[in-house]
Amino acid sequence: MRVVVAEDGDLIRAGLLALLEGFEDVEVVGVAADLPGLLAAVEAHAPDVVLTDVRMPPGHGDEGIRAARTLRRSHPDLGVLVLTQYADAQYALDLVDDGSDGRGYLLKERVGDAAQLVESLRTVAAGGSVVDETVVEMLVSAGRKRPGSPLSRLTPRELEVLGLVAGGLSNQAIAEQLVVTDRAVEKHVSSVLTKLELPQDTQTHRRVAAALVYLSEIGAPSRAATPGPRR
Incomplete structure (x- = not known):
């Protein structure tokens, strides 16, 4: 290396x-x-x-x-x-x-x-x-200690959507992969951001913050589940 x-x-x-x-x-x-x-x-x-x-x-x-x-x-x-x-x-x-x-x-x-x-x-x-991990704690802290992993608050479908968000997929790409509507994905993403109690910032930054939480706890998403790198 x-x-x-x-x-x-x-x-x-x-x-x-x-x-x-x-x-x-x-x-x-x-x-x-x-x-x-x-x-x-x-x-x-x-x-x-x-x-x-x-x-x-x-x-x-x-x-x-x-x-x-x-x-x-x-x-x-x-x-x-x-x-x-x-x-x-x-x-x-x-x-x-x-x-x-x-x-x-x-x-x-x-x-x-x-x-x-x-x-x-x-x-x-x-x-x-x-x-x-210190930075992740700063991102997900809502002014109080949290029992367990913040990801435990999510439903299986929300966790799946978050994993795809962390992989760099847009809402449209997620909808195509999960065979659901764009509106359904929007609702899942909104629920994820709310449940993780992320700082009130722009939608883009809250989305990236959610991806950081996922990456810190789960690791990088499988490349097989994502399209080419966002470059």
Whole structure:
């Protein structure tokens, strides 16, 4: 697995490199400290996956997220794992706004578990999705503790619909696959969003948030059940 690492902090970058060197199947082929350097490293080294910080030069804003969007267009099969100290649900939503396949969002505190980090890289490189459990909790929290899994609130049909949503299908595509009406799918999606008690935001972001919940608890949907990647 060929990896490009983008991190502007010298100590953190050195720590990541030392950690990844401990895995025989991982090869760091490029290193960058800013957004232009990251994009250049991808062009020069053709990695399987990028491990990047969210905030780095030149603006120390959302460079890692913007890099993921750019790479979605220029290198659609390239995985991007964002590693950050910010438990920011909006960053996670923005990361997967154009599709959750091959995208991951983890907090830097997970670096203490080298095996988890590398497994997350493998998952994202293979086209799967990884979302930090802390961020998922932020997305589904309604100001109170929830007993059990939030998915347990859903009916079998709602869970099936949510799985297809997480796979990137539109309501029309879901209706065609389940042989039901578009209106029936709309009702199921609306019920799912209500039962998961997602933050009141745009319909698009609530839909992505629901997909994040599913991906965190169930894992990436089967590719056989979805059409081609949304690219």
